[in-house]
Amino acid sequence: MPVTLSEFRSGMRALAAPVNVITTAIAGERGGLTATAVISLTAEPPQLGVAVNKANGSLKLIEKAGIFAVNVLTHDQLDIGNVFAGATDARGEARFKVGTWATMVTGAPVLKQAKANFDCRVITCFELSTHVLFVGMIEAVRVNAAADPLLYADGCYGGFVRKESREFAQQLALQALELNTAAVFDSPW
Numbered sequence: 001m002p003v004t005l006s007e008f009r010s011g012m013r014a015l016a017a018p019v020n021v022i023t024t025a026i027a028g029e030r031g032g033l034t035a036t037a038v039i040s041l042t043a044e045p046p047q048l049g050v051a052v053n054k055a056n057g058s059l060k061l062i063e064k065a066g067i068f069a070v071n072v073l074t075h076d077q078l079d080i081g082n083v084f085a086g087a088t089d090a091r092g093e094a095r096f097k098v099g100t101w102a103t104m105v106t107g108a109p110v111l112k113q114a115k116a117n118f119d120c121r122v123i124t125c126f127e128l129s130t131h132v133l134f135v136g137m138i139e140a141v142r143v144n145a146a147a148d149p150l151l152y153a154d155g156c157y158g159g160f161v162r163k164e165s166r167e168f169a170q171q172l173a174l175q176a177l178e179l180n181t182a183a184v185f186d187s188p189w
């Protein structure tokens with residue numbers, strides 16, 4: 001028996017995920033939505049997947065355009081995430097008043113100040129009950145290595161805490177040493 005909707009949701013809230021804005025455009029018409037359901041699929045060829053709710057205003061536009069961009073938001077771009085999540089009354093083109101937008105290869109709108117942009121062409125899609133999973137071939141990538149991502153977990157937004165500081169690395173090394181020492185002492189050999 002599958003789990004209930006509330007069990008599913010409470011489990012999924014534990015999956016900390018980057019917040020992205022999926023955008024598309026065709027013949028001058030632009031649309032987009034905030035989405036966490038973005039998944040890395042294959043490196044060769046370079047493909048990713050995005051799951052879009054059938055009720056979403058941009059779904060038909062992505063299908064028609066056959067292109068989309070994944071714009072990974074930085075920790076200070078919550079205002080953009082909110083607009084594209086429908087938290088304001090901005091719809092369609094009006095959502096692009098926040099941020100600075102450009103295009104790369106496919107013509108899908110890319111957010112200039114994003115943590116990363118993946119410019120994709122739809123290769124195939126799968127209908128999964130309430131959602132459509134679009135598989136995109138990545139035709140261009142831009143990365144802003146210095147920026148921190150905006151994350152969504154436990155039903156709220158947060159930042160990313162880097163653990164590769166010198167102190168943390170030393171702490172990890174000490175822990176590993178203690179574990180190894182314990183393993184040697186516990187060993188029957």
Ligand SMILES: Cc1cc2nc3c(=O)[nH]c(=O)nc-3n(C[C@H](O)[C@H](O)[C@H](O)COP(=O)(O)O)c2cc1C
Nearest residue numbers: 033034035036037051052053056057084085086152
């Ligand atoms: C944090 C967060 C993550 C979301 N992830 C997704 C997602 O992965 N797929 C999706 O279809 N909608 C997702 N949504 C909902 C859409 O952003 C929202 O339904 C959409 O922007 C409404 O657009 P519309 O008014 O054009 O239909 C998410 C919303 C939030 C706040």
